[in-house]
Amino acid sequence: MLRDAIVGGAPAEVFASANMEHPRALAEAGRGGPAVLFARNRLCALARPGLATTGADIVDRMLDPRIKLGTSTPGSDPSGDYAWAVFRRIDAQRPGSLAVLAGKALRLTGGPASPKPATERSVYGTLVERGEADLFLTYCTNARVAAREVAGARVVDLPEAIAVGADYGLAVMNGAAEGAYRLALFILSPEGQAVLARHGFTAPNTPMEER
Template sequence: MRATMTAALSAGLLAACASSPPVAVSAQPISVVAAGSLRGVLTQIARDHEVRTGQKLALSFAASGLLRERIEKGEAAQVFASADMGHPQRLADAGGWSTPRVFARNQLCALTQANINATPERLLDVLLDPSVRVGTSTPKADPSGDYAWALFRKADAVRPGSYAALDRKALQLTGGPTSPKAPAGRGTYAWVMDQGQADVFLTYCTNAVASQREVPRLNIVAVPSALQVGADYGLTVRRGAHPAAFAFADALTAPGAQAVFARHGFGTP
């Protein structure tokens, strides 16, 4: 009898330890700043999280480098979801932010006008064609631009001289502090291409899919493996933030949120 009671008590204690108490809800919305490429998916995940937990979230989207600068200048964000690992790591290295972790992955695709005859095999030829205008986001301010330049470096290994040519001709059309903003209700890349500002735009595949949905005449060309650049999305939380901020960050890597990321075309961490 004693052994049975002891076993039952131990099982009860283990169950109690395994069940985490609910996280207290913050009276103020948790401030979340996130890469622009996360707008659609994170808005949906945040809405689900608010319904499930009762915790309000205040979302703000912009290029990751610009968000990091805003935080460094004093913006009181509590969660930072970046399109790379470098910007959140810089905040962590300075102190005051948690060690970044990968929560989603992305890749580059080429978004092209209907008159551009491009295939994965011919993509480098098309990018190097002097008559083809190549659009990118702005390096340093927006990781998408950094990934485009990483692609240029890979191109140089495939065809020497490619980096210099692409570095010279690429049009930095989005993601910078002075880049024109798309009208309300328009996707940035769909609007840029709809306005005819570029013939080919190198952007995240998730952005390309959303742009084609908005402007069906646009085409999406896969980047061949020799040129492909993977994008690791990094997540960090301000140290000392309300526990609800850490709970939301944890929720982004939980199966429910990861299923939403997958439906939007993101890869798993």
């Protein structure tokens, strides 16, 4: 949604996205410079307090009709797109799972009608704490923050067979101020990369399984 807003004329100087294709699209539309990979992430499951699950049985839990499965909104937010990529990988192992998972997934964030999250805490932790989702597929960095905020919530790593990685890209927009270039260069610098690493992101030059 943000990419489309910028293409439509919304002001921006540096655009960063969890999907390299979005800053690339802005470059192709003539709105900015080339997209540069600046971090990597993965999808994890955030489990509500009291829900016993591990990586070994996470697929069974996701498919369980009694389990409320939260995701972001595909087509509007990269996290939702990555969740559907996980569903497709599960479907490759268990044919028919894509339809089940897509049908039951609660698109609780990232959409045009999604409620704005409170600024003082994680929206994912809030949703799990309220009982709106038993499991929430989100970036591992988000899940770890939420698990620290909600007593008893846990982060579950997805098995390698269904794991999906996210490449983060940034681009400086045309006409940006000098400070925008300084910000982009700082993010790419060793100091900026160290900040990202402290928050759980992986450096761009670290190999990650292809999506």
